Amino acid sequence: MNLFEEIRSVVLSALDQLEAEGLLPAGLDRSNIAVEPPRDAAHGDMASNAAMVLAKPAGKAPRVIAEALAAKLTDDPRIASAEVAGPGFLNLRLEAAVWQNLVGTILASGTDYGRSTLGQGRKVNVEFVSANPTGPMHVGHVRGAVVGDALSKLLAFAGWDVTREYYINDGGAQVDVLARSAYERYREANGLSPEIREGLYPGDYLIPVGEELKKRFGDSLIDKPESEWLAQFREIATEMMMAEIREDLRLLGVEMDVYSSEKALYGTGEIEAAIQELRDAGLIYEGVLEPPKGKLPEDWEPREQTLFRSSAHGDDVDRPVMKSDGSWTYFAPDIAYHYNKVKRGFDELIDIFGADHGGYVKRMKAAVSALSGGRVPLDIKLIQLVKLFKNGEPFKMSKRAGTFVTLRDVVEEAGADVTRFIMLTRKNDISLDFDFAKVLEQSKDNPVFYVQYANARVNSVLRKARDAGIAVDDATLLTADREKLSHQAELALIGKLAEWPRLVEVAARSNEVHRVAFYLYELASDFHGFWNRGNDDVSLRFVQDDVATSQAKIALAQAVGVVIRSGLGILGVQPVEEMR
Template identity: 60%
Template sequence: MTLFTRYTAHVDAALDALTAAGTLPAGLDRRNVTVEPPRDATHGDLATNAAMVLAKPAGTNPRQLAEALAGELRTLDEVAAVTVAGPGFINMTLHDDVWRREIDAIHAAGADYGRSDAGAGVRVNIEYVSANPTGPMHMGHCRGAVVGDALASLLQFAGNTVIREYYVNDAGGQVDVLARSAHLRYREALGHKVGAIPEGLYPGDYLVAVGQALAQEFGDRYVAAPEDEWLALFRNRAVAAMLALIKDDLALLGIHHDVFSSEAELQAAKKPEAAEAVLRARDLVYDGVLEAPKGETPEDWEPVELPLFRSTQFGDDQDRPIRKSNGSWTYFGADMAYHYQKAEGADQLIDIWGADHAGTVKRIQAAVAALTEGKTRFDVKLVQMVRLLRGGEPVKMSKRAGNFVTLADVVREVGKDVVRFTMLTRRSDAQMDFDFAKVVEASKENPVFYVQYAHARVHSLHRRAAEAGISAEGADLSRLDTQELALVKLAAQFPRVVETAAAAREPHRIVFYLYDLAAEFHAQWNVGNDKPERRFLVPDDHGVTAARLSLAAAIGRIIRNGLSIMGVEAVTEMH
């Protein structure tokens, strides 16, 4: 139980007492009652909106209810003062020993400090990356990969059971193009002159090795053979090679999926037919004709009867075809079945998509709602593109890749931790610049450096203290004063930040919090530059040094826990 959940329970008990006394009617909905830090730290340590939320349904004055509730809260031993502000907000100030005990709680919990059971084991399937298996990972995939992986770790830390999934789009026309591109490289490997890569094929050098492997396995058997003899075979071999390449690239970022689901296997298993049958049984698929395209109608447009999903019943703009006129599945039809398959093994679904897929959100949400009868929560997190810069100038494309910057090249240049942390320094739906020069800059303006530097400082402090023969063992935390306890109050918010970030599906909140915590730690550290008695290490006062060492160790622990959720290593030295 965190400090905030403990005081939520205290507020709840106080409300029970008022109900028992007849001050409040029974059965009030308390779900919107919160206990959180006040916006202005001078108002106290904790604030609750209980009186504001409950006064109207209770038929009473919020200020009057707040005074009654404040009276109950003043009886708590840990509470030093309770005040009522404005129309009925309640602020509580806790005794300093509460915060000193929180330092002990951080040390006792260690790597589990901030861990929560709020997720209650609910199974959440998070699908992220899902890049077409037609080449190596590029930086267009990077941000979604990091956001998805960090969100998965965050939800696990908050008590959910998480399934990390990658959807392999291996049934569309793009993998046929891949097979033809591999065949070209296969012929090249056998000594045939192929010239410039034809328009429409994948030009990257990464397919050279695929062609060489095919040449070694099959010799010249398929050089002059008709396409229908080798297309499926080359497609399977090329997709397998690309998936191996993609997995290696993701591993450079520390990303490993639990499940790789194949679109081709999904269709072979008749999953789309099963989904269609379910929807027809509920009268949610019918045979109808799409409206003509808006604006000028093409001369060759003809009304064709198609099976249409009633997505407008679930908030979409129009009903959607699930099959094409030739009977094959539309992309939506296959995707609908895929989400149905995921929902069979999870209580909640989350998709991480590029912002260019925003137009398909409503229809997939409609399909999930229809297929699961509204029982499965489904969220889509849209991720904006990242603009790559070097010293403010756009980065040139990679020749090896053909037309993009590979993720592997970026990770090898600046490091996994820099890439991961940087991708989480803004909301995922906000535009981002990734400047190779700035992300490795040693300054406060670079959040990666600033947070890592705080942790390295903590490590350096303990090393120097050990050299001076000073330990935090048995520290008397009463030596910490109000200024130092302000840092503890911020540290104690970490468990609450974890829960709110998980509930909002927003891992960037952890990074924002870590930056604020690091800033406060650096600020207290820097006071010692002008006032030697305020330094964390005071050689002639072992008592105060031990207390500050314990405080610094608690800050270091929280930074490690937060970075661990982000998949970032907490460094002990800055180079």
């Protein structure tokens, strides 16, 4: 139940009446009419921009429409008052019974409260992580993995049919480098000194790969030419790296539905088919690009290439898909891969990339637009860097990976739940500082602790009530006398719970899962504030001398717990029942 949508329907019905009475012309576009929380809670429970949206097309002053609308709205038994503010905004106050009944709705729905049909079953593919299979996942991959997985959970909760996908970049030169690096560890496993020359991967994580290669080949490939071992070593090393990546993702609570291989696109005709599709649309041509920015003509050699006319679909410049030597550019298999997704019938595509892919956004959107005839939208989320600290100082961890901190290091140090929550406390395109001391401290400044503490407090209320002999089973709380929830502080807390279904839809529409973490922190803050008021105002305490009053108040506490657990479920974080 989305109370804001319910009241929006009331507003739209009132507009129907104004149209029928001739006060508004028929056929006005109402799609941008909103009912939302007011910026200042003192202004009311909800606010609507209806009069502001309709004024110009209706040819009337906003206040004239707002005043007529306000008069209609107060006829509805759910609306206590409707006041016109400023140039024509409408501030609404709801009857207490609306808020009180919402507690029962939340308890009856459980953690499905806020679940939406917004997505209408549309198929969305969320591609994330897609790390090169050349080593263990590093801290930068952690954030992308968490954002992708939590966004997938959010979209599923909001009514989309979600597929989580990992694109294995195993078709480029980097996997040849992996094979050569593994060869040095193979030599080491056979008692020789590895030659980790510049350009190879130096991490100790390849030692087990070298040992596995020795187990399979003994010393038979020592000093053999690369042509005899490169392909086999590449395949084995890639398989072992992907097995480790899968295990790292499981440590973080991430399970993929599909693993797709770049290598599998070569030799299958898929790249050629995708480029032919663009050629048939008149979007492939032979040409010469302008010099890149910052390059002077004398230090740039113009050459004819096969180009995709991506500028016809929103890109800044056209992009090469084939080099002058006839080989594909790195962009060509990516076009084919996305064409494969389009052909699989997805209605929407989401890619989650590292910040270094900023220049990739427009060209890939152009390709998907061209290949789907504009039918399939592609949203690309760029993940900014994570900086590690401990007690405010830059933090270095194990050197097993050679030059970077691994996902496993972070999870083993902070825990999967803490890691996941903290990675969602900033919008994806803002860099994030991860201080191991701060994310584990028990204070209001630590959002994951503050939210978990709120859930633990709900459970402590239930335990205290049971110890006092008060029935607090689900059936009892569901039928509690909610009219006893009449204090303004109680109604305000319920008002925050009412925002949850709306927040889910807003976050899902924008693919911004960090909004869920922000909301949970705000809800926890409101709950803790309410709890602290009970220290001074005995009437606000959850356990009272009167059993019926206690049960009503505990039903409110349980409703808070339900929403917190629902939100944590989307974030992929296990709720804590008791703080230790």
